[in-house]
Amino acid sequence: MAETAPKRQACHGSCHCGLTQYIVFLTLPHPFSSSHPPQQDQQEVYRCNCSTCYKMNMFHVHPANPRDDFMLLSPLNPDHKLSTYQCYDKKRNFYFCPKCGVRCFTFSGVGETDIVELDDKKEGKREVWRAKWDGGNDTRPYVSVNGTTIDFREDFDLRVLTEEKRVQYFDDRSEPEEKKKEARWERPHYGGSY
Template sequence: MSETAAPKRQACPGSCHCGFTQYIVFLILPHPFSSSHPPPPHTGQEVYRCNCRTCYKMNFFHVHPAHPRDDFMLLSPLDPDRDLSTYFCCEKKRKFYFCPKCGVRCFTFSGVGETTVVDVPGEEGKREVWQAKWDGGMETRPYVSVNGTTIDAREDFDLRVLTEEKRVQYFDDRSELGEKKEERWDRPHYGGSY
C-alpha cells in the first residue's frame, strides 16, 4: 500500500465460502488511517480488531464502513433475518449473521434493515438489495461491520499489509468499563489477536 496513492471510494464484493451470502461494501482504498492519522470518532471508516470474547472466538476482523446505509449492500439473501443464521450479542442488540450452509460469518449488524432497489456497480440496471434503514427518526444510527476475511482478494486491501503497516486499530472490550484501555495500533490488547 502506497502512502502516495490518493484514497478513493471503491466497491468491494465479498461472500461466504459457498457463495450463498453475497455483498458489496464501499471502502476508501487504500485505507487512509493509521496511528499517525486516526479516523475521526464515529465518522470514518474503521478497520479494527476487538478483544471481546465474541469477536475473539469468531476471529472477526472488523471493517466498519463510514456510512452504514450507503456503504453496504447485501445482494443475497434479501432477507437475512429469515435466510441467514444469527448469533445475538451486546444485550441482543447486535446480530452476527452467518451462512446456514457453510457457517461463514460475513457481517454484523444492529438497527433496522430494508429491501430497496438501487444501481449496483458492475451490473446494468437496478436490482433489489438489502441495506440498513436510515430515516432520521431512529434513536441510534445503524451499525454495519463486515468481516474483512470475507472481502474478495484485492491488492489494495490486504489484511496482512494493513496489520504490518499498523493501520488496524485494536480495541479493549474485555476490561471492565472504567478500566478499558484506549485503542492502539501497534498490537492487540490482552486476549486479542492480530
C-alpha cells in the same frame, strides 16, 4: 500498498459457499493509521479482544455510512435465510451462513429491501437489503463486515494493513468496573489477536 490517492470503491464479498453475497463501499487504500486516526462517521478497520469477536476471528471493517456503504445482494432477507447469534445486550446480530458457517457481517438496527443504482458498472439497478436510515437523528444502525470475507484485492490486503499499523485494537475484555484501555495501533490488547 501502492501509493495512490484514496477513493471510494465497491468491494465484493461472500461466505465460502456463496449463499451470502454483498458489496461494501470502502475508501481505498485505507487512509487511516496511528498518525492519522479516523474521525467519527469514517470507515474503521479494527479488532477487539472481546470473547465473541476473538472466538469468531472477526476482522471488523466498519464502513463510513451504514446505509449507503453496505448492501446485501443475497439473501434479501437475512433474518429468514441466515443464522444469527446474539450475546451480551442482544442488540447486534452476528449473521452467519447456515450452510458453510462463515460470518460475513454484524448488524443492528432496521433493514429493508430497496432498488438501488450501484456505482459498479457491472451491476446497474438491483434489489438489495440494506440499513434503513435517513442519516438524521434516528438511531444510527451498526454495520461491521468481517474483512476476511471481502474478496482479495491488492489495495485491501489485511496482512499489509496490519504490518503498516492501520488496524486499530480495542479493549473490550476489561471488566465493567475497570477502565477500558485506549484504542491502539501497534498490537492487540490482552486476549486479542492480530
